[in-house]
Amino acid sequence: MRDLGAGFHYLLKGQRWVARHGRSYGFGLLPGLITLVLYAAALTALALWGADLVAWATPFADDWSSPWAGLFRGLLTAVLFALALLLSVLTFTAVTLLVGQPFYESLSERVDRDVSPDGTAPESGLPLARELWISARDSLRVLARAALWGVLLFTLGFLPVVGQTAVPAVGFLVTGFFLAEELTAVALQRRGVELRERLALLRARKPLAWGFGTPLGLAFLVPLVAVFLMPGAVAGATLMARDLMGEETEEGDTGEPDGKDAAVCEGLVRDPSRND
Numbered sequence: 001m002r003d004l005g006a007g008f009h010y011l012l013k014g015q016r017w018v019a020r021h022g023r024s025y026g027f028g029l030l031p032g033l034i035t036l037v038l039y040a041a042a043l044t045a046l047a048l049w050g051a052d053l054v055a056w057a058t059p060f061a062d063d064w065s066s067p068w069a070g071l072f073r074g075l076l077t078a079v080l081f082a083l084a085l086l087l088s089v090l091t092f093t094a095v096t097l098l099v100g101q102p103f104y105e106s107l108s109e110r111v112d113r114d115v116s117p118d119g120t121a122p123e124s125g126l127p128l129a130r131e132l133w134i135s136a137r138d139s140l141r142v143l144a145r146a147a148l149w150g151v152l153l154f155t156l157g158f159l160p161v162v163g164q165t166a167v168p169a170v171g172f173l174v175t176g177f178f179l180a181e182e183l184t185a186v187a188l189q190r191r192g193v194e195l196r197e198r199l200a201l202l203r204a205r206k207p208l209a210w211g212f213g214t215p216l217g218l219a220f221l222v223p224l225v226a227v228f229l230m231p232g233a234v235a236g237a238t239l240m241a242r243d244l245m246g247e248e249t250e251e252g253d254t255g256e257p258d259g260k261d262a263a264v265c266e267g268l269v270r271d272p273s274r275n276d
Helices: 002-020 022-057 068-099 101-115 128-156 166-190 195-204 206-219 223-244 258-270
Strands: none
Touching (some): 002 101, 002 206, 002 223, 068 128, 101 223, 166 195, 166 223, 195 206
16 A cells, blocks of 8 residues: 555656646656647547447448448447547556656656756667657557457456456556556656566566556546646656655755756757757
8 A cells, every 4th residue: 555655746746846847847748748749639530430440340330220220330439539538547657657658767767866966877789760769669559459459358348247347447557557667668768678577677666567557547538637737647657656666766956947948958958959
């Protein structure tokens, strides 16, 4: 239970950190806004043409008597849209992190420097293109795992009683775990921690991952909330990554952050792979 509370505490600390560093926070909103527009367009298209897609995929129902063909296709359309919403929640963070890799990398490094006793941050030493490739590769692996869990839980959701009680609870825990993995990956990749080792670290402390990721997953059900929480989630995940690695952490600066943040943003615009 202690780890469960600690995970939630890291989530709150991350939000407080970006609240004190307003300009970095504003810059960190851009990837989420871009991803939100893409997802909104895809879901709108599915809502408009999902029924046509289902009708095209079920030609065998053309000769069914009324109202069975309509009921069957309506159910499939609803299932398709519900599955799309579930996958949107599961994949939103991974896609946003991929779109905003240079932005969130800089934000994570800034948090590391802010709370590190010696004022330094771990660096991968890899070119930006290599970091993007690793991030994309690992994101696809995580998305594949999340999609399998999503399909399994969605199927189990049709079971009487259990499907309406235990399955949704398990679903939120699974979502929280994968959200924690995706967000801590920003800081852990800079430390040279591979995906398999990251998963092992989080599995060893599942309550910590659930305490951080599950409330975030619930909040991410509202797309606009997800956009505004993402910068703070990256900051909080960096603090949690330090905990997972057993690194000493001090309280960050509480002085005048805006001048420092302006320099960070300016440097990021000039060279996204450059440290602040």
